[in-house]
Amino acid sequence: xxxxxxFKKVEIKIGKIxxxxxxxxxxxxxxxxxxxxxxxxxLVAGIGKIVENPEELASKELPVLVNLExxxxxxxxxxGMILAADNNGEPVLLHPASPVNPGSVIK
Numbered sequence: 001x002x003x004x005x006x007f008k009k010v011e012i013k014i015g016k017i018x019x020x021x022x023x024x025x026x027x028x029x030x031x032x033x034x035x036x037x038x039x040x041x042x043l044v045a046g047i048g049k050i051v052e053n054p055e056e057l058a059s060k061e062l063p064v065l066v067n068l069e070x071x072x073x074x075x076x077x078x079x080g081m082i083l084a085a086d087n088n089g090e091p092v093l094l095h096p097a098s099p100v101n102p103g104s105v106i107k
Contacts, residue, residue, distance in 0.1 A: 012083065012106040013037070014096060015064035020054035023074050030054050031076055034064060037103015041066075044078035047091050061096055063106055 015034035023029035028048040034041050043064070051057060063083040070079045084091035 009067070010065065011067040012063050013066050014061050014100045014102060014104045014106065015041075015043075015066075015080075015082070016102040017057045017060045017062065020051075020057040022048060022054055023076065026074060029074060030057070032057070032082070034062075034080070034082075035102040036064065036066060037101060041079040042077060043080050043082060044073040044076050045082050047082070047084065047093065050091055050093075060093070061100055061102070063094055 013036055015036050018033040018035050018040065020030050020032050023031050023044065026048065028046050030045050030048050030051060032043045032045055034043055041064075048054075065081040065083060068081050070077050072078075082093070084093050086092075
């Protein structure tokens, strides 16, 4: 259990995918450029096994954890994390039910 004050530290925003491509030599990792309204970030996501054609992710809206410490993954800096549901070990991408502006805060 975490306190409400701890939870308030988590910053999740809607990001609009600008581009997506496979990370070389990885069947699991996808390199994303994401519009967060006021800035564009690069994310590395472990969704490669559920995404047959990464280019089809362009313009999709996804929740992004934006105040996560950046991390180097396979030589690429990941500046956040997309959020997905875990369905028996397989990630499932989450999308807003209707269009949302990039950078909208999830509360």
